Amino acid sequence: MAIERRPLREQIRDELMERLTRGEFAAGTDVNEAVLAAELGVSRTPLREALITLAGEGVLESSQGRGFRFAPVSRKEFRELVAIVAALESLALESSDPVHLRKIAPELLRMAQGFPDAVAEHATVDRRDDEWHGLLLSGCPNERLLDLLAGVKAGMRRYENLVVAEDEPVARESEEHCEIARRLLDEDLTGAIEALRANWVGGMERMLAHIPAD
Amino acid sequence: MAIERRPLREQIRDELMERLTRGEFAAGTDVNEAVLAAELGVSRTPLREALITLAGEGVLESSQGRGFRFAPVSRKEFRELVAIVAALESLALESSDPVHLRKIAPELLRMAQGFPDAVAEHATVDRRDDEWHGLLLSGCPNERLLDLLAGVKAGMRRYENLVVAEDEPVARESEEHCEIARRLLDEDLTGAIEALRANWVGGMERMLAHIPAD
């Protein structure tokens, strides 16, 4: 049994991300440190440390004397984030061991085909999507790159709960993942990267419809 | 007169980066919060906030109960960082307005040719290099990308002072910058991006010689 011994600031950060993903915090609203700290049962000090971390990831903004607020969402920023993630994941794929990619391709294919029709809860879909991309990048030796990606994706999490129930895109997403996996099976890395980019761009466009105009 | 009103944590962060760039902190050594806070004339609270920010950028590492230490350098990490920066700057260039790029190309060329032979101080060279890349990316509308780049570059600053005096690379760097500028003048964006990548990779290889083996 591994005893959990992590700094409070990290646990708090995770808890806040959890709540953010559940849509508990509205974009643009202020954080009241005292209230939130009391709610979490911790003091303001580690909470503030967590807030600073999240601000570094773009989840929060801060201004002198007015504290932290949840960063507002915008179509522009979402497009920016997608472009960044697409580029970083491409790089990750590019620097992965082709042999390893080939090896995980069948599993990627299976996962993508796994639940094509299931009208799953939105959160479930996102979790599966994360897992899939996680496996895709599992062979990337560039640790800094993976860290960076994790941070940027954290900044994107705010956009996830904007999308309401919807099944067509899920099927589409599934098909795109299959396409990527097939390219990897064929050892067509360039094609896989291209398909990955298309996957992000496509997902973005589907999402954009749900984001209010700037 | 603009009165300086920034949180202490930011000022501290900048000061620490300044000192780091001057080589005052050895990689791998522990940070003693009380000592450093006293030295800076602040309390531990904003200092820790700055340390947490820097840890998020990869400049510092932290572990439970043992506090912060300056992240050790390694050839592997340096290669990782260069790959990331090259990819991100490429993306930045790609998403910049071609017209704007064309407009700044002459200035870029001038800057690159500016001091080709001057045997300048190492810090001066780095500052000029930063300025050049700053201008190069000045037309990038992706703010999140620029923020991200700034953070990753902060993480690379530790490697700068490892290089000792040397003039050949400076000339080489200058030539590569000219090449990029010329491509932009010709409105050859693809070529410019390629040259930019080559610039980073080349610079990396020159640097690698000075980094101790992992």
Next chain:
DNA sequence: CTTTGGCATTTTGTATTCAGAATGCATAGT
């Protein structure tokens, strides 16, 4: 001579306190 246990010291992690800035409201003046 090596190793282990415990104690003292140092340093981090967290809580609490204090000071100062921002916000909102009420009131007085035009």
Next chain:
DNA sequence: ACTATGCATTCTGAATACAAAATGCCAAAG
């Protein structure tokens, strides 16, 4: 009626205080 000024309140930013974990040292046992 509207604006401006002063005051009270609320909240953040920073400092200090406290608790707990880690480190190092010394002594005693094997």
